[in-house]
Amino acid sequence: MNHTHILIVAGAVVLGVAGFSTAAPTQSEVGVRVFQFRPGQLEVKAGTTVTWTNQDDITHTVTSGTPDQREGRFDRRLDGKGATTTVQFKDPGVYPYFCDKHPSMRGEIRVN
Ligand SMILES: [Cu+2]
Incomplete structure (x- = not known):
């Protein structure tokens, strides 16, 4: 009897985890700190x-594409510490971006 009880508890835990994963997050955070996304x-x-969210005291940007190949989808300024900007990604694809002030700062959003 004890064994059966343990199996039921384990099943409930698995269901709980599955339920959590189907509730897909619709928001995501990227920090901008020490010249890195x-x-x-x-x-x-x-x-x-x-x-x-900018965690540096200097201005960064979130600019779509790469320095060599701008995509023009978004170009946002983050003016100092605490500045935030948001972009909604509606279509699946790979979206590279960079900082226009520091072109070595690169990031990528993969949308499924
Ligand atoms: Cu920057």
């Missing part, structure tokens, strides 16, 4: 709104 690569579901 963190995480540099972020995977989200279509429709997700991504928020960038």
